[in-house]
Amino acid sequence: MSDPALNLNHASQVLSAPLRLDGGQSLDGVCLAYETCGRLNADKSNAILLFHALTMDQHVVSDHPKTGKPGWWQKSVGPGKVIDTNRFFVICVNVLGGCMGSTGPASIAADGRPWAMRFPVITIRDMVRAQVALLDAFGIDQVHAVVGGSMGGMQALSFAANWPERTRAALVIASTARHSAQNIAFHEVGRQAIMADPKWRGGDYHAGGKGPENGLAVARMAAHITYLSEAGLTDKFGRRLQDRTAKTFGFDADFQVESYLRHQGLSFTDRFDANSYLYITRAMDYFDLAEEHGGKLADAFAGSTARFCLISFDTDWLYPTAESRTIAHALNAAGAPVSFVELSAPFGHDSFLLDVPAQDRVIAGFLNQ
Amino acid sequence: MNALRPDLAIIAANVAPGCRVLDVGCGDGALMAALRDERGIDARGMELDPHNVALCVARGLSVIQGDADSDLVEYPDAGFDYAILSQTLQTTKRPDRVLDELLRIGRKAFVSFPNFAHWRVRASLMWHGRMPVTRLLPVAWYETPNIHHVTVSDFRDLVRARGLTVEGAWFLSGDQRISAAAASWRAEHAVFLLSR
Numbered sequence: 001m002s003d004p005a006l007n008l009n010h011a012s013q014v015l016s017a018p019l020r021l022d023g024g025q026s027l028d029g030v031c032l033a034y035e036t037c038g039r040l041n042a043d044k045s046n047a048i049l050l051f052h053a054l055t056m057d058q059h060v061v062s063d064h065p066k067t068g069k070p071g072w073w074q075k076s077v078g079p080g081k082v083i084d085t086n087r088f089f090v091i092c093v094n095v096l097g098g099c100m101g102s103t104g105p106a107s108i109a110a111d112g113r114p115w116a117m118r119f120p121v122i123t124i125r126d127m128v129r130a131q132v133a134l135l136d137a138f139g140i141d142q143v144h145a146v147v148g149g150s151m152g153g154m155q156a157l158s159f160a161a162n163w164p165e166r167t168r169a170a171l172v173i174a175s176t177a178r179h180s181a182q183n184i185a186f187h188e189v190g191r192q193a194i195m196a197d198p199k200w201r202g203g204d205y206h207a208g209g210k211g212p213e214n215g216l217a218v219a220r221m222a223a224h225i226t227y228l229s230e231a232g233l234t235d236k237f238g239r240r241l242q243d244r245t246a247k248t249f250g251f252d253a254d255f256q257v258e259s260y261l262r263h264q265g266l267s268f269t270d271r272f273d274a275n276s277y278l279y280i281t282r283a284m285d286y287f288d289l290a291e292e293h294g295g296k297l298a299d300a301f302a303g304s305t306a307r308f309c310l311i312s313f314d315t316d317w318l319y320p321t322a323e324s325r326t327i328a329h330a331l332n333a334a335g336a337p338v339s340f341v342e343l344s345a346p347f348g349h350d351s352f353l354l355d356v357p358a359q360d361r362v363i364a365g366f367l368n369q
Numbered sequence: 370m371n372a373l374r375p376d377l378a379i380i381a382a383n384v385a386p387g388c389r390v391l392d393v394g395c396g397d398g399a400l401m402a403a404l405r406d407e408r409g410i411d412a413r414g415m416e417l418d419p420h421n422v423a424l425c426v427a428r429g430l431s432v433i434q435g436d437a438d439s440d441l442v443e444y445p446d447a448g449f450d451y452a453i454l455s456q457t458l459q460t461t462k463r464p465d466r467v468l469d470e471l472l473r474i475g476r477k478a479f480v481s482f483p484n485f486a487h488w489r490v491r492a493s494l495m496w497h498g499r500m501p502v503t504r505l506l507p508v509a510w511y512e513t514p515n516i517h518h519v520t521v522s523d524f525r526d527l528v529r530a531r532g533l534t535v536e537g538a539w540f541l542s543g544d545q546r547i548s549a550a551a552a553s554w555r556a557e558h559a560v561f562l563l564s565r
Contacts, residue, residue, distance in 0.1 A: 309426060328433050329443040337413070337431040341422040358423050365427025 005079050008062055009036045012101055015133045019096070022123040028110075032134050033101025034093040037061045037077060038085030044140045048083060048367070049131065049167075050092040051148030051155035054280055055220075055272060057100035060092045061085075066271040072353060082360045083367060088144060093134060095127045095155075097280050099273035102130075106206065106273045116275055117203035124151070124287045128158045132166065142166055145367055149173035149352040150319065151280070154287050157300075157327070161289055164304040171366055173311045173359075174352045176323035177297055177330070178288035183318065186226050187281040190219030194274045203275050216274040217265030224264045229315035229348030233257060290330075297330035308338040309366040311359060313351040315344075339366065373403055376455055376481040379539045379560050383479075384410060388450035391415070391474060393437050393467075394457030398425035405430070413449070415440065438462045441470035449475040455560075458482045459515040465527060472533065472565050481560040484540075486520035488554050505557050521552050521559050528563060537562035 012033040018026040035058040040047060050060060052072065057064075061071045061078055076082040077090055094102035097119070105119035135143065146167045148156040153175020160170040176183070194200055197215030205211040225233075237257040241247065244254065253259040293300040301308075308331050312324035321342045328340035343358045345351035352359065373381060377400045384390060386408045392401050395414030398421075404410040414432035416422050425432035433440075437454070438461050452475030454467065459482050461467045471478040483505040484490075493501035500510040508514070519527075521540070528535060540547050540556035547555050 307431065325435075329440075332413075332433065332443060332448075333445050335448065337411075338433060339422070339426045339431050340433045340435075341419050341426065342434055343419055343423075358419070362423050362426045365423075365429065369429045 006037055006061060006085065007039050010034070010058075010062070011036075013134055013137050015130065015137070017133070019126070019130055019133065021120055021126045023121050023126075025120045027096075027103065027120065030096065030103045030130055030133075031101070031107070032093050032096070032103070032130060034058050034091055034134065035060055035062060035071075036089060036091050038087070038089040040089040040138070040140070044138070045142070045144065046087065046089050047135075047138070047140050047143040048088045048090045049135070049143050049146045049159070050077070050083070050090055051128075051131075051146065051152035051159075052092060052095065053148075053150040053152050054223075054284065055268065055277075057098060058092045058094045059100070060090065064271070067267070075355070076360070076363070082364045083147070084364075088367070091134075091138075093131050095280065096130045097122050097127065097276060097283060099276040104273065105203070105275035105279055114204075114206045116206065117278075119275070119279060121286075122279060122283050124154045124283050125158050125162060125292070127283065128155050128162065131155075132159070132163055135166065142168060145169035145171055147171040147173075147363075147367075148175070150175055150349065151284055153319075154284065154289075157289055158287075160304055160306050160308070161293065161300040164301075164306065167306050169307045169309070169366070169369070171309045171311075171363065172324070172327065174313055174316050174319050174324075174349055175310075176287075176319045177290060177300075177327050179285050180323075184285045186222060186318075187285055189222050191278050191281060193218035193222070194278060197274075200274065203278075205274070211269075212274045213266075213269040216269050216272065216277060217262075219265075219274075219277060220268040220272075221261040221265040224261060226318045227349045229317070229346060231315065232347050235346070236260075297326065298333040301331055301334040301336050304334070304336055306336070307366070307369070308336055309362065310338065310340040311352070311362060312340075312342045313345045313347075313349070313356075314342055315346055316349040316351060318349040373399060374455075375541050375544045376539075376558050376560050377403075379541075380453055380455065380479045380481065381408070383537065383562065384408065384451055386410065389413075389448070390451045390453060391444070391449040392453045392455070393441065393471065394454060394460075395421075395425065395430075395432060397421050398428050398430045398432060400453070400455065401425070401430050401432075402428050437467050437470075441467065441474060444470075444474045446473055447476060451475050451477050451479060453479045455479070455481040456483070459517050459519055461517065464517050464519070465531070468527065468531065468533075468563075472563060477536065477562060477564045479560065479562055480524075481558060482519055482524065483515070484521050484552070484556045484559050485518040486522065486553050487557050491554075503557075521556060524559065524561065528561070533563045533565060535561060536564050 194215035197212035200212035331338035
């Protein structure tokens with residue numbers, strides 16, 4: 001990814017002021033690592049703030065430094081692509097609480113030791129507040145759009161609701177305005193898997209040796225299932241066996257789907273910090289945009305003049321269409337210009353990252369206004 | 370607006386500039402785009418078909434995928450100056466309730482529909498004893514989306530029973546306007562402007 005036409009840049013910024021947190025504490029010297037693609041124009045009006053999902057990071061376009069895999073939305077962001085960096089200056093920031101350069105539980109606290117579980121519990125709004133401070137550092141008063149899928153969509157909603165004057169548009173894909181009981185339940189399975197791993201050691205695993213890799217891998221396996229659809233799994237694996245012609249009558253990964261999940265779990269531990277996983281999933285569970293605004297979702301958008309676009313997928317059972325529809329109705333009630341569409345795609349929640357041409361048309365049409 | 374379907378052209382020509390419009394069953398957004406581009410109107414849409422919604426969003430229109438039968442209840446009272454329902458009434462499960470919703474959401478409502486009492490329809494039933502397949506009703510009975518066929522007279526009865534006021538009525542045969550007097554037999558299409 002050394003193509004000069006991309007204008008790709010990696011940097012980090014230490015926020016000059018302490019970051020106030022929803023939990024009542026504040027954090028000094030918050031560092032945010034980010035990637036930018038494209039050029040910021042003279043009047044700083046062409047920025048798109050792109051929010052990443054739970055287990056992703058700022059590497060949207062560039063290959064991932066740990067895995068070497070292509071950036072998570074390389075297919076959609078770049079010159080002449082759906083989010084056209086010939087026109088837009090795309091910023092993607094590793095979230096507060098993350099583990100790819102931004103301040104999180106693996107960062108070193110003032111006493112010289114990792115924060116670990118002493119790190120304050122953060123919220124989606126805290127993540128966004130930090131990124132608004134980064135926009136201040138860039139001198140960007142208003143972005144062209146905020147864009148995000150899944151947890152990124154929650155950040156986009158939070159941004160549009162809490163800093164309405166700072167964006168002209170919000171694109172929210174496969175997301176929700178609040179975490180449901182089922183969402184929280186799946187996250188709790190993941191967290192308990194991490195905490196039940198003896199190598200977790202109450203979060204103090206940084207001193208040496210390995211962290212709770214088994215627990216984190218199980219967390220990832222459970223979560224990964226929720227990102228796919230039953231039809232997708234059946235189509236990809238069915239009941240096919242892994243490198244064998246018969247069942248072994250044992251507990252090896254006989255089935256391809258088992259082998260796949262084990263691989264997903266293990267490879268995740270190479271690039272993700274277990275405590276970060278605890279903190280970020282907690283932030284998602286705490287997310288309830290209506291609750292932040294007196295219990296009525298429409299009130300969250302009362303001050304907004306931005307255009308909104310919501311996309312859901314028919315096979316996404318993690319954040320099903322009903323969640324997006326609820327947001328669309330609330331925006332309508334608030335009088336905001338809103339579009340909403342449920343697209344058909346076989347890939348479950350992960351559809352937003354994959355090849356869905358109808359999504360490309362909607363995104364490009366919405367952003368190019 | 371010369372590219373607009375004739376019933377949509379009538380609606381577009383009779384919406385006051387600068388007002389707020391909800392187009393229910395907005396299709397590919399042709400009417401909304403014309404209202405926005407040529408009349409400066411703040412138009413919002415609702416459309417069942419996701420492919421059409423995608424086309425609308427790509428035109429820069431604000432359109433929600435939804436069903437007139439179930440999703441209009443989510444709109445606040447009197448949020449719009451006009452609610453528009455073109456060629457959609459006859460496809461709804463409960464046209465009477467949809468009509469009520471339109472005039473709750475909009476101060477006024479445009480409703481257009483194909484007239485089932487047109488002479489070709491009558492002739493098809495009379496001479497062949499068959500449900501008609503015509504230019505405006507091109508689909509056989511078993512696969513037509515038009516589940517509540519309605520005539521101009523039926524519609525006037527419903528409007529009267531609901532206590533609504535007819536502020537305007539336009540009738541079309543092909544692209545030609547025809548008089549109200551001959552509408553029952555000769556109109557392929559009717560457009561009504563209603564208020565409470």
